[in-house]
Amino acid sequence: MAKPQLPAGYTARPFDPSADLPAVLDLLTACERHLHGDAAVEADAGEFAAVLARPGFDPAADTLLVHGPDGGPVAWAWSDRRCECRVHPAHRGRRIGTALLGWMESRAVEQGVGKLVQVVADLDATGLAMLRTYGYRPKGASWLLEIALDGLPADGELPPGPAGVTIRPFRAGDARDEHQAHRVVEDAFADWKARRMDFAEWAEHAVHRENFAPERSPLAVSDTDGRVVGVALALDQPGSGDGYVESLAVDRDHRHRGIARHLLQHTFRACRDAGLSHCTLWTHSGTGALDLYLKVGMTVRYTSVVLEKSLPG
Structure with missing residues (x-):
């Protein structure tokens, strides 16, 4: 399938569970702290284990890890009947999230998924606006x-x-x-x-x-x-x-x-x-x-x- 159209200097490849986990946990924790400050909780390796345990999940086809010009990971996405995308706060505003959204939807269509669900913090006004622009509509709420x-x-x-x-x-x-x-x-x-x-x-x-x-x-x-x-x-x-x-x-x-x-x-x-x-x-x-x-x-x-x-x- 086609790769996302990323800004110049950014590259994407599948997530490698044996090598990439610590860096992606740091990325997710940075995203949470940007939104929730002191109330944020560090990302949990158990969540990755749960994703990888999904029946038929294939990291080589169902994940993408984006690296920035300096070679460090700046965004992560996966799609397998559900989906998730996170972009490091320092790299937002460059249409990386938009590119990954297109990739997640394309992958979902390949898998025969009729509806795709996204969960976004209500404090993430930019993320919510982007999803609404691309046809997502509120279905409910989750509360911590x-x-x-x-x-x-x-x-x-x-x-x-x-x-x-x-x-x-x-x-x-x-x-x-x-x-x-x-x-x-x-x-x-x-x-x-x-x-x-x-x-x-x-x-x-x-x-x-x-x-x-x-x-x-x-x-x-x-x-x-x-x-x-x-x-x-x-x-x-x-x-x-x-x-x-x-x-x-x-x-x-x-x-x-x-x-x-x-x-x-x-x-x-x-x-x-x-x-x-x-x-x-x-x-x-x-x-x-x-x-x-x-x-x-x-x-x-x-x-x-x-x-x-x-x-x-």
Whole structure:
């Protein structure tokens, strides 16, 4: 396929997972700090592992890494039913993002993708304007929520949980816990996710990541049959004072019983006991979960806009 039309002095090649990861993590962190300042979190290698684990993903065809005149990486993009593009703040305004957008759309059409989704921070006015110009329209929103852990109640036992359910920590490396957590999460989000992840792909995104924190990841287990009916899966974020909840999910038949709230309370306390100052999580407008998080005392740290464009058949 054709390469993007980049400014003079800029070149593009596929991402090399064995050599390029540290430089791209630095690039993504610089982009986040430009937008969010002190609230930014360093880019996580686990996110790359999750992208690379996508079924059929081919870095040689589905990624591009742009280098500037000095030879350093200045932009990164990938496209595989979803897509992502980031341009270093010092190299914006040179139509690099526009060129990569054209490449991502062309690649998506080659793959038979009918609609392409982009997620852009609401503070990125330039990025939002560019996407609107090229036919993307808002579809929803995502929010990063936070709670200050020093505001939690003093040490002591949590209030009793829902009857018939026991809350216990995730057992690290336990295949039964891993597979039951996969079932609960994928079933819970099946109504609004574009596709269901198989276990191997999901595990790379969640419980097999290097920064998975099982001690902060409670499970809700049915007292009747030992079946896992709810999960809160947490990640460590090295270099940050934040804990992070990657997934919160409850079986459909056990919702509206306070299980999700109880799982969060356990995770918040575990993060506080680990010396962290905040706990964060992302939620999407399609899940309808924002009210739950606000009721447990979380507030919005920042917002992203979800945009969508229909592509040629």
